[in-house]
Amino acid sequence: MQNFQNKVVVITGAGSGIGRELARQFAQAGAKLVLNDWNQDALTATWDELPEASRGYMKAFDVGDRKAVEDFATTTHTSLGRVDVVINNAGITQQITPAIYSTIEDYEKIIQVNLWGVIYGSLAFMPHLREHDGGCLVNISSVFGLMGCPGQAPYCASKFAVRGFTETLRVEMRGTGLQVVCVHPGGIKTNIARNAMVNNENGHERFVTRFDKMAKTTAPQAATTIINGIKRGKNRVTIGPDASFIDRITRLMPESYERILHRGLDRAKFLTKR
């Protein structure tokens, strides 16, 4: 898809970070935006920034709520008449917690939002995207959908699953006119660490500080990379030099990439219960 003028673009998690930047850049490109976030104030703040002509529809709800996602798809189609691009972007993580100390509730919550949110959004919107040629479905995975990361087991489980689901859709949809894109961002300077699920305040502060140092790519750069990927007809997009490196190293050394990617990890200290 080369031109977004008057195209209907749906973005979940548009109240912050990558989702908000996508909304801004698609609005500049002349698209009609349909936005969601579960934080009403954050969603309204994004909405209020957009030029009147680019405001299609907005609704605050949790993407892990299947009925709410299905209603969102139906209302979008009924009120705007078509759907051209859907970006399942909403996502959450937790502060660094070893897999064995993450609770079942942590796993369930993160998988409900990050995986079920993407599955609900894809299945609810695909019939509308497929009503015409040239539709595009974009699901946001992560570099943590390419490699295991200490302290992020629920998030990695959800993002590897998003990749598996999205790559399967891509294979099934080849030649049908629907572009299916799986996105693997590296560290992007957003509020993801600040918004993380917290089980210990000190640990959360350390996580935010470490994340802010590590994340090198800005949200506007991330949004531009995704939009360029759509324009170029790509079905797999990595964002940032860290993501390109992780993509290569996990393919070259699938059995032992931790020797390079996590070589400084003090396992005895890491596995101490906090």
Ligand SMILES: NC(=O)c1ccc[n+]([C@@H]2O[C@H](COP(=O)([O-])OP(=O)(O)OC[C@H]3O[C@@H](n4cnc5c(N)ncnc54)[C@H](O)[C@@H]3O)[C@@H](O)[C@H]2O)c1
């Ligand atoms: N920032 C990074 O380094 C990074 C790296 C890889 C992947 N990602 C992914 O990019 C996507 C966007 O994250 P971000 O970095 O912009 O984070 P962010 O926290 O800045 O923005 C995420 C937005 O999604 C919303 N949201 C969260 N759960 C929701 C739910 N259940 N229903 C509706 N809205 C919900 C939040 O309120 C927030 O406004 C996520 O899927 C995230 O996993 C981010």
